[in-house]
Amino acid sequence: MLHVEKMGAEDFPFAVQLANTMNWNMTPEDFAFIMELEPDGCFVLFSGDKRLGICTTISLGRLGWIGNLIVKEAYRKEGAGSLLLKHAITYLRRKRAETIGLYAYPHLASFYESHSFKPDIEFLVLQGKAPFYSADAEVRQAERNDIQEIVEFDRQCLDADRKKLLEAIILKAENPCYILPANNGISGYGAAKVYGVTAEVGPLVCSANHKEAAEKLLKAVLSRLNGLHVSVCLPAKEMALINLLRKAGFREDFRVVRMFLGLAPAKNCIYIAESLERG
Numbered sequence: 001m002l003h004v005e006k007m008g009a010e011d012f013p014f015a016v017q018l019a020n021t022m023n024w025n026m027t028p029e030d031f032a033f034i035m036e037l038e039p040d041g042c043f044v045l046f047s048g049d050k051r052l053g054i055c056t057t058i059s060l061g062r063l064g065w066i067g068n069l070i071v072k073e074a075y076r077k078e079g080a081g082s083l084l085l086k087h088a089i090t091y092l093r094r095k096r097a098e099t100i101g102l103y104a105y106p107h108l109a110s111f112y113e114s115h116s117f118k119p120d121i122e123f124l125v126l127q128g129k130a131p132f133y134s135a136d137a138e139v140r141q142a143e144r145n146d147i148q149e150i151v152e153f154d155r156q157c158l159d160a161d162r163k164k165l166l167e168a169i170i171l172k173a174e175n176p177c178y179i180l181p182a183n184n185g186i187s188g189y190g191a192a193k194v195y196g197v198t199a200e201v202g203p204l205v206c207s208a209n210h211k212e213a214a215e216k217l218l219k220a221v222l223s224r225l226n227g228l229h230v231s232v233c234l235p236a237k238e239m240a241l242i243n244l245l246r247k248a249g250f251r252e253d254f255r256v257v258r259m260f261l262g263l264a265p266a267k268n269c270i271y272i273a274e275s276l277e278r279g
């Protein structure tokens with residue numbers, strides 16, 4: 001009999017091993033981080049006492065996000081994935097999410113469509129070594145007392161409350177975060193998460209039509225990551241940023257489709273995803 005339980009630290013070895021059958025490069029620290037952000041929203045699927053699958057969520061105000069959905073290969077196509085997905089959706093609805101998002105491999109879009117998710121736009125995941133650019137006078141490193149401004153700017157652009165996520169990222173000393181000051185606050189910010197010798201760029205959010213600002217922020221973040229192996233997940237339509245990355249030697253790894261259950265949030269901004277599992 002299948003049943004879902006809340007993930008605990010004792011499930012991390014299983015979660016890491018299962019996630020990495022897909023080369024997701026997950027570590028126990030990654031699951032600890034997502035569980036710190038959403039302690040009741042990370043799940044393990046059991047058959048009796050045997051672990052079969054996992055799924056994580058994060059609630060961000062009116063937006064919820066689902067990630068790390070995976071079932072052991074031998075137990076797929078029997079409804080296990082749907083059970084986990086429905087459990088995650090129910091949890092996020094209880095947390096008052098009006099819209100739920102996820103990134104889907106293109107070949108799984110129909111699976112999510114059968115659960116009423118609708119495809120939105122395509123994203124690319126690019127990988128490469130972070131280059132160095134000379135400093136831009138307009139961009140400056142974010143400080144602790146900029147966080148409120150960043151959270152507010154992010155909320156206006158994305159229509160979601162990412163305070164807990166942004167604070168957790170920006171307050172870690174090893175993670176770079178830069179802002180572009182404007183007359184009444186900021187016109188964009190960009191951050192990254194450093195994991196030893198690798199890093200993931202994002203989130204980066206900039207007012208729409210501020211392509212140059214987005215490029216400046218991305219360059220500042222990459223320069224701080226200089227020499228690290230970096231991944232970036234961004235919309236396929238952001239050609240200026242993609243060209244900048246390709247010029248620096250970044251290569252496309254894979255593509256995903258952003259999908260939403262409920263109305264797609266108004267996103268009038270230039271945007272680099274925070275991560276695949278948190279949007």
Ligand SMILES: CC(C)(COP(=O)(O)OP(=O)(O)OC[C@H]1O[C@@H](n2cnc3c(N)ncnc32)[C@H](O)[C@@H]1OP(=O)(O)O)[C@@H](O)C(=O)NCCC(=O)NCCS
Nearest residue numbers: 069070071076077078079080081082103104105110111114
């Ligand atoms: C995505 C994933 C979690 C789905 O898990 P699953 O257990 O196979 O999911 P389900 O069994 O509920 O549904 C899968 C398909 O099997 C079908 N199915 C379910 N029960 C079935 C049964 N008893 N007999 C035949 N088919 C069945 C479903 O209708 C569904 O079909 P669809 O894809 O055409 O919609 C699984 O494929 C997986 O772990 N993939 C690798 C990790 C991954 O890619 N994760 C997603 C990242 S976006």
